[in-house]
Amino acid sequence: MICTPTFGLMIRYLLKRLLSLCISLAVASLVIFTVIEIAPGDPASFMLGMNAQPETLAALRSELGLDVSKPARYLAWVGGLLQGDFGTSYTYRTPVSDMIAARLWVSMPLALYALGLSTLIAFPAGIYAAARRGKAGDVGVMGATQLGVAVPNFWFAMILVLIFAINLRWFAAGGFVGWEQGVLTGLHALTLPAIALALPQAAILARVMRSALLDVLGEDYMRTARAKGLTERQALWRHGLRNALIPVLTIIGLQFSFLLAGSIIIEQVFYLPGLGRLVFQSISARDLIVVESVVMLLVFSVILVNFLVDLAYAAVDPRLRARA
Amino acid sequence: MTLLSITNLSLAIHRFDILHDVTLSVDAGEIVAVTGESGSGKSMTALAAMQLLPKGTQARGHIMLGDQDLLALPESELCAIRGNDIGMVFQEPMTALNPVQTIGHQVAETIRIHDKTVSRQAAAKRAAETLERVGLPNDRFPLTRYPHELSGGQRQRVVIAMAIALRPRLLIADEPTTALDVTTQAQILDLLKSLARDDGMGLLMITHDLAVVADMADRIIVMRKGEIVEQGQTQSLLRTMRHPYTQMLFAASNHSVALPKAPPPQPLLTVENVSRDYALPRRTLFGKPGRFRAVDNVSFTLQRGERLGLVGESGCGKSTLTRALLGLEPVQSGSITLDGTAVFSGTKPNLDVRRKMQVVFQDPFGSFNPRHRVDRLISEPFHLLPAPPSGSARTDAIADALIAVGLSPDDATKYIHEFSGGQRQRIAIARALIIRPDLILFDEAVSALDVSVRAQILDLLAELCSAYDLTYLFISHDLTVVRTITDRVLVMKSGQIVEQGATAEVFDQPQHPYTQKLLAAAPRLPDL
Numbered sequence: 001m002i003c004t005p006t007f008g009l010m011i012r013y014l015l016k017r018l019l020s021l022c023i024s025l026a027v028a029s030l031v032i033f034t035v036i037e038i039a040p041g042d043p044a045s046f047m048l049g050m051n052a053q054p055e056t057l058a059a060l061r062s063e064l065g066l067d068v069s070k071p072a073r074y075l076a077w078v079g080g081l082l083q084g085d086f087g088t089s090y091t092y093r094t095p096v097s098d099m100i101a102a103r104l105w106v107s108m109p110l111a112l113y114a115l116g117l118s119t120l121i122a123f124p125a126g127i128y129a130a131a132r133r134g135k136a137g138d139v140g141v142m143g144a145t146q147l148g149v150a151v152p153n154f155w156f157a158m159i160l161v162l163i164f165a166i167n168l169r170w171f172a173a174g175g176f177v178g179w180e181q182g183v184l185t186g187l188h189a190l191t192l193p194a195i196a197l198a199l200p201q202a203a204i205l206a207r208v209m210r211s212a213l214l215d216v217l218g219e220d221y222m223r224t225a226r227a228k229g230l231t232e233r234q235a236l237w238r239h240g241l242r243n244a245l246i247p248v249l250t251i252i253g254l255q256f257s258f259l260l261a262g263s264i265i266i267e268q269v270f271y272l273p274g275l276g277r278l279v280f281q282s283i284s285a286r287d288l289i290v291v292e293s294v295v296m297l298l299v300f301s302v303i304l305v306n307f308l309v310d311l312a313y314a315a316v317d318p319r320l321r322a323r324a
Numbered sequence: 325m326t327l328l329s330i331t332n333l334s335l336a337i338h339r340f341d342i343l344h345d346v347t348l349s350v351d352a353g354e355i356v357a358v359t360g361e362s363g364s365g366k367s368m369t370a371l372a373a374m375q376l377l378p379k380g381t382q383a384r385g386h387i388m389l390g391d392q393d394l395l396a397l398p399e400s401e402l403c404a405i406r407g408n409d410i411g412m413v414f415q416e417p418m419t420a421l422n423p424v425q426t427i428g429h430q431v432a433e434t435i436r437i438h439d440k441t442v443s444r445q446a447a448a449k450r451a452a453e454t455l456e457r458v459g460l461p462n463d464r465f466p467l468t469r470y471p472h473e474l475s476g477g478q479r480q481r482v483v484i485a486m487a488i489a490l491r492p493r494l495l496i497a498d499e500p501t502t503a504l505d506v507t508t509q510a511q512i513l514d515l516l517k518s519l520a521r522d523d524g525m526g527l528l529m530i531t532h533d534l535a536v537v538a539d540m541a542d543r544i545i546v547m548r549k550g551e552i553v554e555q556g557q558t559q560s561l562l563r564t565m566r567h568p569y570t571q572m573l574f575a576a577s578n579h580s581v582a583l584p585k586a587p588p589p590q591p592l593l594t595v596e597n598v599s600r601d602y603a604l605p606r607r608t609l610f611g612k613p614g615r616f617r618a619v620d621n622v623s624f625t626l627q628r629g630e631r632l633g634l635v636g637e638s639g640c641g642k643s644t645l646t647r648a649l650l651g652l653e654p655v656q657s658g659s660i661t662l663d664g665t666a667v668f669s670g671t672k673p674n675l676d677v678r679r680k681m682q683v684v685f686q687d688p689f690g691s692f693n694p695r696h697r698v699d700r701l702i703s704e705p706f707h708l709l710p711a712p713p714s715g716s717a718r719t720d721a722i723a724d725a726l727i728a729v730g731l732s733p734d735d736a737t738k739y740i741h742e743f744s745g746g747q748r749q750r751i752a753i754a755r756a757l758i759i760r761p762d763l764i765l766f767d768e769a770v771s772a773l774d775v776s777v778r779a780q781i782l783d784l785l786a787e788l789c790s791a792y793d794l795t796y797l798f799i800s801h802d803l804t805v806v807r808t809i810t811d812r813v814l815v816m817k818s819g820q821i822v823e824q825g826a827t828a829e830v831f832d833q834p835q836h837p838y839t840q841k842l843l844a845a846a847p848r849l850p851d852l
Contacts, residue, residue: 219419220420223420224483225433227406227407227414228433228486228487229408229437229438230433231399231400231403243423316424319470
């Protein structure tokens with residue numbers, strides 16, 4: 001329903017969140033710039049290593065624009081970012097934006113795929129366990145999630161490769177063919193890594209879902225719902241679930257950020273040309289321009305996801321809309 | 325015609341006896357009140373009639389609704405009965421509604437859950453009619469409102485609307501007005517009464533407050549420790565009161581104490597033209613935030629040795645004023661001084677003044693750190709002193725404080741969970757007393773206690789008045805208590821003090837219309 005005061009409040013909430021998003025980004029860019037460019041001394045000598053020739057060093061310095069003042073460099077960098085110009089990779093001599101875009105086409109779908117899987121597994125598991133608190137089903141699900149939290153995802157990855165790629169030959173053991181072969185082919189190639197990434201996340205999410213629901217089940221309004229004549233199951237679905245969503249949304253937001261950047265090990269296991277590997281390679285090659293840009297991009301995605309989570313909160317809970 | 329008939333009902337949770345041989349009945353159109361103190365089993369009786377008992381409860385006996393024995397019915401049939409034949413209203417209106425659904429949706433749900441053939445529109449229409457019936461007209465309270473946009477009394481009306489939407493034969497109300505202000509309480513009680521009288525519903529009402537049901541119930545059932553000790557027609561039961569427990573409940577509800585005479589006036593706390601504003605959220609996109617004046621130009625003086633009461637309903641500014649008196653928050657105008665020194669200096673409470681004031685809060689369960697022992701808990705105010713006592717002086721002070729409130733010095737080494745609600749409130753008083761403050765603030769300090777325990781705490785306060793020449797400000801919504809425990813009283817409404825004067829005079833001849841309304845709404849036990 002859109003009536004003016006509520007609508008106005010929604011807009012206000014939105015603007016407030018957007019403003020805080022912009023401020024966070026500005027602060028983050030300043031911190032990243034300071035840490036990477038200024039703190040450890042001269043980036044050019046860092047990138048070239050200890051035994052660099054003075055001429056090469058000077059050439060790199062002017063190429064990197066290090067001969068201008070620091071504030072001017074910061075403004076130039078941010079100005080470039082705003083126009084999509086991330087600079088040129090020192091190692092590969094190609095525009096960083098192209099490199100990132102290519103990697104993003106792998107990492108972003110992979111992260112979304114894994115998040116979707118994790119949510120699909122976690123919701124039913126968490127709800128099932130909460131509805132059967134203390135019974136065998138609950139104990140079973142909790143045991144499984146305990147295992148999921150404890151076992152590292154690269155080990156899952158290797159087991160998956162062993163079973164589904166080597167024995168059953170359903171999937172390739174690694175590599176990525178690109179989206180040119182069609183969406184389904186691309187998704188097929190990402191399935192095993194997505195599962196390996198999703199399982200530990202699903203285990204965490206299922207536990208959060210269960211405990212959030214159990215908290216809600218003890219609320220007065222659940223008893224009210226039962227007094228109206230709802231069965232336990234109806235009360236859980238109609239009144240419990242939406243109220244339990246707030247903590248679950250928080251975790252989903254955190255997990256997405258993690259999946260986008262933190263899948264480096266899985267990318268290694270499956271030979272995927274993703275963001276994580278790009279960061280890893282550019283750190284090894286001391287390609288600070290790439291590192292800086294990717295970090296900034298990840299920060300941006302984290303802040304953006306937080307913004308989306310805030311919007312989701314408001315959609316779920318009318319009290320947050322009013323308080324904004 | 326007997327509607328609900330409970331015979332020989334016994335309940336146990338994991339072999340722990342909850343109810344023992346409870347037998348009672350409710351007729352159509354009859355109001356039956358079940359009363360007793362906490363742990364008497366009155367709420368469990370209500371939940372048993374609803375068959376919403378905690379998991380693991382074993383029940384014996386019969387709960388007959390018409391010719392159906394609820395104890396023998398399968399869960400699916402019980403679901404068809406709940407909400408349709410029996411409606412239930414709960415104590416806490418603030419949490420009884422789902423915060424993320426509109427009130428219209430929640431009332432309509434009762435209708436749609438029992439009859440799937442009713443269309444959404446038809447259910448919404450009936451929900452609107454039901455809300456109208458409970459005093460929430462649609463032009464002011466559209467179905468699209470969320471619970472957080474309503475006050476406690478309005479929320480309780482929504483809960484009642486949910487319970488009566490299908491015109492159940494029996495309505496069970498578990499402490500329906502305990503969390504509400506007296507004037508709201510009177511309105512809700514009127515509504516419940518009219519549902520029984522006009523609509524012919526049987527009403528089973530659970531309450532700890534005899535006064536609430538004395539002029540409303542047809543019959544009263546008194547319970548203690550899971551058993552019914554006495555039941556009968558209201559008038560004859562109150563007149564005869566055969567069981568000593570009933571007599572005790574009645575006496576404790578009206579308990580009065582004799583305060584020692586107050587010393588000659590000598591100002592201690594001076595409050596002059598104090599106002600306290602809060603910023604409101606912006607109503608429009610770029611509009612200036614509004615301001616809400618919670619305390620509006622309040623002035624009064626508290627004399628040394630005086631026992632002053634502060635009464636008013638929720639939202640009247642009592643708590644804001646209390647926080648300002650304690651120097652916890654700055655005020656926007658006016659001055660608060662204790663013995664001539666301001667309670668708030670610069671940006672923080674003035675410590676020199678703070679050590680002369682202590683406070684006792686309402687909740688005996690939430691106001692202690694459960695991981696600290698009693699000695700540490702009650703010696704906390706020592707940190708306010710420039711030279712806190714140590715060693716045996718500290719031990720002695722702790723022992724003295726515990727003895728003063730009727731506990732033993734040995735209790736110092738125990739943890740707070742080992743004490744009952746009444747004992748905890750004694751410990752809270754010991755904590756306030758230990759540095760011999762000039763002024764104690766009691767913020768609803770007896771409101772959460774059973775009447776018998778409340779009577780003991782009031783006796784304790786009277787004793788302490790004699791022994792320590794206490795000066796206190798007693799903040800409460802409970803007029804009966806304020807009447808006996810204070811010399812003078814302030815009546816607060818919408819941030820202003822509308823009337824003040826000697827307690828007896830204000831209560832016997834209230835001048836301000838609001839005080840009159842408040843006193844008229846307060847439930848009172850009949851004079852017998």
